[in-house]
Amino acid sequence: MSKMTTRIKEYRAKNNMKQEELAQLIGVRRETIGHLENGKYNPSLKIAMDIAKVFMVSVEELFQFMDN
Numbered sequence: 364m365s366k367m368t369t370r371i372k373e374y375r376a377k378n379n380m381k382q383e384e385l386a387q388l389i390g391v392r393r394e395t396i397g398h399l400e401n402g403k404y405n406p407s408l409k410i411a412m413d414i415a416k417v418f419m420v421s422v423e424e425l426f427q428f429m430d431n
Contacts, residue, residue, distance in 0.1 A: 366429050372400045374418045374425065389413040 375385060382396040389410060398404035399414075406414070406426070415422045 367402065367405055368427050368429055369399055369402070370425050370427075371396065371414060374420070378418065385414070385417065388417050 371385075375382070382400075383393045386393045386396050390413075391410065395404065395410075399406055399410075411422045411426060415425055418425070
């Protein structure tokens with residue numbers, strides 16, 4: 364079984380950005396960003412692409428699947 368990991372928190376820190384700011388930029392609630400960062404929620408393709416666009420990186424740079 365694969366587990367998805369994310370680097371959203373790392374990129375937010377590099378850009379001195381709060382969860383609320385990122386959420387507003389992509390049109391979701393702050394809780395959604397928290398759930399994504401904690402691995403409790405897998406993003407839709409649109410959300411993943413929107414976040415990648417904010418940080419100017421590829422979706423693959425932000426989200427990876429790790430085998431258990």
